[in-house]
Amino acid sequence: MDALLHQLFSGVASGGIYAGLALALVMIYQSTGHINFAQGEMAMFSTYIAWELIDYGTPYWGAFFLTVIFAFVAGVAIERLVIRPFHNLPVIALIIVFIGLLVIVNSTASWIFGTTLKTFPSPFPAEPLWDNHYISNHELGSIGIVLIIVAILFVFFRYTKLGLAMRAVAENPQSSRLVGIRVGWMLALGWGLAAAIGSVSGMLVAPILYLDSSMMGGVLLYSLAGAVLGGLDNPWGAALGGFIIGILENVLGAYVIGTQLKFSVALIVIVGVLLARPSGLFGRTVVTRV
Amino acid sequence: MTPLLSVKNLTAGYGDTVVLHGLNFELAEGGITAILGANGAGKTTTLRALCGLCRRRGEISYAGRRIENLATEDVVRLGVAHVPDGRGTFASMSAEENLRLGAYLRRDRADVGRDFETIYALFPRLRERRQQQAGTLSGGEQQMLAIARALMLRPKLLLLDEPSFGLAPLVVQEIYRTLKTINRETKVSMLLVEQNATLALDLADHAYLVETGRVVVSGDSEMVKADETIRRSYLGY
Ligand SMILES: Nc1ncnc2c1ncn2[C@@H]1O[C@H](COP(=O)(O)OP(=O)(O)OP(=O)(O)O)[C@@H](O)[C@H]1O
Numbered sequence: 183m184d185a186l187l188h189q190l191f192s193g194v195a196s197g198g199i200y201a202g203l204a205l206a207l208v209m210i211y212q213s214t215g216h217i218n219f220a221q222g223e224m225a226m227f228s229t230y231i232a233w234e235l236i237d238y239g240t241p242y243w244g245a246f247f248l249t250v251i252f253a254f255v256a257g258v259a260i261e262r263l264v265i266r267p268f269h270n271l272p273v274i275a276l277i278i279v280f281i282g283l284l285v286i287v288n289s290t291a292s293w294i295f296g297t298t299l300k301t302f303p304s305p306f307p308a309e310p311l312w313d314n315h316y317i318s319n320h321e322l323g324s325i326g327i328v329l330i331i332v333a334i335l336f337v338f339f340r341y342t343k344l345g346l347a348m349r350a351v352a353e354n355p356q357s358s359r360l361v362g363i364r365v366g367w368m369l370a371l372g373w374g375l376a377a378a379i380g381s382v383s384g385m386l387v388a389p390i391l392y393l394d395s396s397m398m399g400g401v402l403l404y405s406l407a408g409a410v411l412g413g414l415d416n417p418w419g420a421a422l423g424g425f426i427i428g429i430l431e432n433v434l435g436a437y438v439i440g441t442q443l444k445f446s447v448a449l450i451v452i453v454g455v456l457l458a459r460p461s462g463l464f465g466r467t468v469v470t471r472v
Numbered sequence: 473m474t475p476l477l478s479v480k481n482l483t484a485g486y487g488d489t490v491v492l493h494g495l496n497f498e499l500a501e502g503g504i505t506a507i508l509g510a511n512g513a514g515k516t517t518t519l520r521a522l523c524g525l526c527r528r529r530g531e532i533s534y535a536g537r538r539i540e541n542l543a544t545e546d547v548v549r550l551g552v553a554h555v556p557d558g559r560g561t562f563a564s565m566s567a568e569e570n571l572r573l574g575a576y577l578r579r580d581r582a583d584v585g586r587d588f589e590t591i592y593a594l595f596p597r598l599r600e601r602r603q604q605q606a607g608t609l610s611g612g613e614q615q616m617l618a619i620a621r622a623l624m625l626r627p628k629l630l631l632l633d634e635p636s637f638g639l640a641p642l643v644v645q646e647i648y649r650t651l652k653t654i655n656r657e658t659k660v661s662m663l664l665v666e667q668n669a670t671l672a673l674d675l676a677d678h679a680y681l682v683e684t685g686r687v688v689v690s691g692d693s694e695m696v697k698a699d700e701t702i703r704r705s706y707l708g709y
């Protein structure tokens with residue numbers, strides 16, 4: 183019983199991280215229909231920036247927010263300069279563009295930052311706040327940060343004009359143009375937000391896994407599974423999907439299929455959902471009368 | 473007086489298909505001009521060409537400037553609001569959010585608030601349904617919403633693509649009456665595309681008949697109404 187509880191808590195904790203990156207994937211998918219396979223690598227790259235800043239002596243939270251800003255700007259720039267020229271290509275060609283981006287970001291990171299593992303600090307105290315051995319402060323804090331991101335996104339999409347415009351573009355680009363929204367910039371903004379959210383996931387993973395250029399590979403796979411499970415066009419569904427995947431991964435990994443096969447959980451979920459219910463558990467279903 | 477909109481030798485199309493073969497027409501400030509024609513004549517394409525939604529060439533002068541090379545978003549910024557074919561509803565959003573999107577370019581918050589009231593007075597049904605998901609509105613309500621969304625821009629020129637399409641006669645009458653009121657009270661100019669010539673000619677002051685991408689008849693509404701071709705093929709008497 184105690185061991186199961188332990189697995190559940192770890193599941194929720196890693197689920198929070200998957201939820202973060204799943205949100206990032208949704209930011210791009212909902213307005214373009216593209217899955218950015220390089221999302222994890224971009225997050226890893228940003229985490230190196232944070233590491234450099236901290237190494238240079240910047241206080242943790244200063245480095246954290248500077249990194250988020252860096253990631254946002256880089257995300258916008260990548261959309262404008264790298265993705266934009268290709269956006270009319272067929273899906274299969276675009277997948278190649280994304281894989282290319284993944285490889286380029288990954289090798290650039292190894293080239294600039296080297297290949298030795300680096301330890302990355304957690305902003306949360308190491309001593310448990312109270313006497314518990316289920317969940318560490320870092321895990322608890324990570325879940326809190328992800329929930330804060332969810333809340334910020336909710337307010338942004340629901341109550342701001344820019345958020346409304348981004349939703350409009352996701353739903354109907356032509357009508358959006360006709361009310362004067364600059365659709366291209368909204369797509370770039372989506373990339374910026376995705377990269378910013380992704381960078382937070384990276385900074386939350388790094389203290390658990392060590393920082394290195396292959397850090398985000400597995401995380402991306404689980405996050406994608408979470409996003410597919412919850413619905414790739416629904417931020418809240420995708421975040422919840424991330425948490426569910428985290429729990430499945432830990433519990434199934436410990437009791438059913440063993441840790442070696444944990445990855446297959448993600449793959450089975452992706453394939454299963456795409457076959458049985460392609461829009462995911464909470465995917466958008468719009469009623470339209472014509 | 474120089475016209476608000478003047479189109480010369482407009483050709484337009486999609487990919488390799490040419491749909492418009494040198495169209496010429498004008499629209500007076502504050503006026504209502506109708507473009508009539510059968511299915512596939514190129515009416516929708518004409519409106520799309522004006523706001524940069526398809527490939528086009530020729531001369532489009534609007535409010536003293538050439539707009540044939542402007543992107544859609546920039547044409548809209550000059551005060552051209554398009555009520556598109558198919559209504560262009562943001563289906564998953566509420567009616568009110570659709571209207572807020574219509575006011576996307578407006579910076580004058582207080583005035584926008586007043587315009588909501590004006591719009592709801594013109595279309596009382598939209599007030600009742602303002603929280604409803606727009607995709608679940610009836611066809612007539614969605615058409616009203618599309619017109620209302622366009623008006624939230626406070627346009628100088630309103631482009632209307634078959635506002636009667638697929639609607640019951642009573643609803644069509646209601647919408648046309650409202651369009652007349654809007655034109656009278658706000659002086660917004662209208663370019664109206666219709667297959668239903670009777671309706672359009674009653675509302676418009678000028679009309680053009682388009683066949684396979686060319687203007688074949690033009691003049692003021694009364695004159696066009698009397699034209700032999702129009703009478704036989706479009707008015708049915
Ligand atoms: N996206 C498109 N790609 C290729 N051809 C198109 C496209 N849209 C329209 N066309 C063609 O252009 C021609 C004119 O179409 P358009 O929609 O302008 O006609 P319309 O006068 O609006 O007709 P309707 O009364 O049926 O709405 C048609 O032959 C149509 O097949």
Ligand SMILES: [Mg+2]
Binds near residue numbers: 517633
């Ligand atoms: Mg048409």
